[in-house]
Amino acid sequence: MAMPQTKPAPVATTDIAVSARSVSKTYGETEALRDMTIEFPRGQLTSLLGPSGCGKTTLLKIIAGLLEPNSGTIEVNGKPVTGPGEDRAFVFQDFALLPWASVMRNVAFGLELRGVAKSEREAIAAKYIADVGLKGFEKSFPHELSGGMRQRVGLARALSVNADVLLMDEPFSAVDEQTRRKFQEDLLSLVQNENKTFIFVTHSIEEAVYVSDQIALLLPRPSRVSEIIRPSGLRMKDVDNIRRDPEYLDTVDRIWALLRSYVE
Structure with missing residues (x-):
């Protein structure tokens, strides 16, 4: 048809x-x-x-x-x-996380590239980490997370740049x-x-x-x-x-x- x-x-x-x-x-x-x-x-x-x-x-x-x-x-x-x-911000199918960086660093990475001060970008990242249900995992690394948790990190990273x-x-x-x-x-x-x-x-x-x-x-x-x-x-x-x-x-x-x- x-x-x-x-x-x-x-x-x-x-x-x-x-x-x-x-x-x-x-x-x-x-x-x-x-x-x-x-x-x-x-x-x-x-x-x-x-x-x-x-x-x-x-x-x-x-x-x-x-x-x-x-x-x-x-x-x-x-x-x-x-x-x-x-x-614009992109949430990738395959997570596209930095394997050597913590959840906090991954989520704040876009802000880091924009030159946002560390204290400010980590405060913003912490908000979105909590918003996607990952509070308490800020110091974890991607290999320590499930696939669903890694996808939440990717979503938090996209949200944090306020696109x-x-x-x-x-x-x-x-x-x-x-x-x-x-x-x-x-x-x-x-x-x-x-x-x-x-x-x-x-x-x-x-x-x-x-x-x-x-x-x-x-x-x-x-x-x-x-x-x-x-x-x-x-x-x-x-x-x-x-x-x-x-x-x-x-x-x-x-x-x-x-x-x-x-x-x-």
Whole structure:
């Protein structure tokens, strides 16, 4: 079944933090993105969801300034992206921690690179270490932590630099299901409390519907936006009740019906 070529609905009365306009990207003869256009509302979480190889991570890296598009523009807060910037922070799938540094040093590392004084950066890092549930592990090293704890360190590091936009590339894929569910609940709290814009890559339909203000369904390569889905009613629900809510169940089924023909 072909995914419908519907235009994303406009975001009413909401500021746009990040916009991608007619972005295309090729790797040699492989066309990853073609005329990708999408807007990311300020203070909300948008999931990028689609079949494997559809360009989700490529788009995320272009927004981060880690890759250059062949054509098109990315704007963050109305300014064109020409490379990495302090207005964006990246949470990597593989944690990307410094193995020789403590949790405190890892979380404070971005601030250290910016020249923030040690006492100030450690105070900021301590706040976010506590916020992600790692208080008491400040002196621990990555090899002493579980995979879930290492991912929390990566998230705390991204939060500590106070970037407007957090780019998350399948951040929960390497942890067990119980830890993943707890991370999802924690992420909802962060979106509510941090007033940042989250762009979240996932392969999980259930995860996308659970955590997202909007879900961008991407077509197979060369990728474009097929449809924007906004499960708006779920944001008003208690986190314990979302997965039982009829809107959640119906949205999961609807997305699966759109994506199933692309599963090999």
